[in-house]
Amino acid sequence: MFKIFIVEDDKRLVSLLEEHLHKFGFDTRSVVNFEAVRSEFEQFSPHLVLLDVNLPKFDGYYWCRQIRSLSTCPILFISARDSKMDQVMALENGADDYITKPFDYEIVLAKINSQLRRAYGTYANSHQERTIAVAGLMLDVGRLVLSLSEQKIELSHTEAKILDELMRKSEQIVSRDRLLEKIWDDQTFVDDNTLNVYMNRVRKKLVLLDIHDALQTVRGQGYRLYPNWGSES
Structure with missing residues (x-):
């Protein structure tokens, strides 16, 4: 079972994301302490991260760099900030994709599955x-x-x-x-x-x-x- 770590401070959005992902067999965990995202990531050891830009204390770019120092797992930004510069900054800081809000949950699921196939699927395994x-x-x-x-x-x-x-x-x-x-x-x-x-x-x-x-x-x-x-x- 793939594990998805959600770093998002909109509790309603987190609930909807988790509900949708659970339907397709994913194990999820959302961040509890926004000052300890790195340690919660290490404890959960997820296969993929969904990460917002605007967060309490430190922004998503900071936490993306922190996670990248620990892991090469796919990181997908989910954000209402839709400028090209925001997307470029996400990639520069180690993200694999960027999804703008509001989004279709089917699109999010398709992008998650695409990243998981690339990182852990048949293609990845055949080249281990x-x-x-x-x-x-x-x-x-x-x-x-x-x-x-x-x-x-x-x-x-x-x-x-x-x-x-x-x-x-x-x-x-x-x-x-x-x-x-x-x-x-x-x-x-x-x-x-x-x-x-x-x-x-x-x-x-x-x-x-x-x-x-x-x-x-x-x-x-x-x-x-x-x-x-x-x-x-």
């Missing part, structure tokens, strides 16, 4: 032991770990999928459409800016491994991972 290596750079798809020499960093599911595609086609141009198709089942949320945000996050992860300028933007075509680190001394 798969690794990809390019010029010494190693991607462990199942464990969401990217390593070079003795350095290792953790990835989100989406970052791993992007690198999976780019590393398998190293030195080849991968179109934006291909990346969108590869990463998102439901493209109603996705726009050009969303992909730009994720590509910037991947670049930052590569920099942590001292890999600079390897992820190239090919104007009007897409992206290419060029293994320039392989020739460095």
